[in-house]
Amino acid sequence: MIRIDDLGLFLRSAALGSFTAAAVEADLLPGQVAAAIKRLERELQVRLFTRTTRSLRLSAEGERYLPTAQAVLESLRQGEENLRGENAPLRGTLQIAAPSDLGRNVLLPWLTEFRHLHPELTLRLFLSDQVSNLFRDPVDVAIRYGLNVDANYIALPLAPKNRRVLIASPNYLARHGTPVVPADLLDHACLLYLQNGRIHDRWQLGTHTVQVAGPLFSDDADVVRRWALAGEGIAYKCWLDVSADVKAGHLVRLLPDYPGDVYPLSFACPHRGQVSRAVTQLHQWLSQRFNAMNPLVAD
Structure with a gap:
């Protein structure tokens, strides 16, 4: 029988590209993560990863199984939230990717305040100006600049008039x-x-x-x-x-008479199934704060 914890470790190992990194994140030993993956591979009778001394990447079978594992864990999370009800405290971990400048100087105090309002929620903030891959990187939400030209993810507006x-x-x-x-x-x-x-x-x-x-x-x-x-x-x-x-x-x-190009800010998620209560409330929280900045948005 497939263990739920093993599915979670499979997803984290795939996202991080390392058993050791997944072990550190889960407060386990690398050998425990490797053992979990071996159990899962035995149950599925496939090799999920291609391992070398320098790298760890998904096998072709692992790539095909990844969406299934994500869907299973997401269904379990959604079911748990439904049992708790809408007024239950936010729990779990929310992983957020954001641009470096905006993340440090605008989002950081807002996210800290959001965390204080939801003390049972763990926030992980990843700052980088490289565009994150929502389906492979270890993030639940990516706050990103630019137009939504990728129909494969959900993008909710935060500051559509930003220039x-x-x-x-x-x-x-x-x-x-x-x-x-x-x-x-x-x-x-x-x-x-x-x-x-x-x-x-x-x-x-x-x-x-x-x-x-x-x-x-x-x-x-x-x-x-x-x-x-x-x-x-x-x-x-x-x-x-x-x-x-x-x-x-x-x-x-x-040169205010020569406006720069529009560069909207969006709140992106991989798919609608990942829009949890924590994600929804974070989007509402940030939207309110960006809306308060509307007088500052360039015309």
């Missing part, structure tokens, strides 16, 4: 002058952003597309914002990331 904007520090502008038209950016140090191996150096401003250059680039959006605050150049950033700095006078919004 990218040009910003620089007063110190930088005092030393180098303020651009008046998009073409002026060619004479400025522009702070570049690297994502998924591509440098974002073509900035859309109204009907103008400018190929910019600069001596600094990073794959961490928070680093780019910090460089802008330090007066190192001009950045093209999401308004949600920099609105507080603009309000405080630490950064200045440039």
Whole structure:
């Protein structure tokens, strides 16, 4: 008979790509996780993983079985929630992926407060500007920028009117002058952003597309914002990331007559079956806070 705990360890090992990582997460020994996978393989009479000394990945049979295991555990979780009722405390673990800058400087205090309201809930926050794979990475929710072009996941809006904007520090502008038209950016140090191996150096401003250059680039959006605050150049950033700095006078919004492209923020889940009470309440909680920022959203 298949053990529910073994299914859970199978999913975590697949997501993390490591028996050791799954063991650390579950407070077990690596050998216990390996034994659980062997039991599951014996019950199913297949090899679920391809193992080498350096890597662990799903076999073809493991790839096919993964959705079934996810569905079984999700059905059990949903059944438990139904028994508890709508007013029961939120329990379990909620794993959230978010962009680095937004996660550190906007979401972090909100998520901490949400956790205080639900003390029996465990939150795990993963910050990265690499786009997470909702079906393979160890996350329940991905808060991500960009348009929903992937029909394979559920995307709920958080800030649909968010735009990218040009910003620089007063110190930088005092030393180098303020651009008046998009073409002026060619004479400025522009702070570049690297994502998924591509440098974002073509900035859309109204009907103008400018190929910019600069001596600094990073794959961490928070680093780019910090460089802008330090007066190192001009950045093209999401308004949600920099609105507080603009309000405080630490950064200045440039070329407001040439709006940047719309870059909505969404709350993404792999499938509707994973929209638990905790996920639903977190979406409502964050939506309220982003709606309160509406006056700050760039027009």
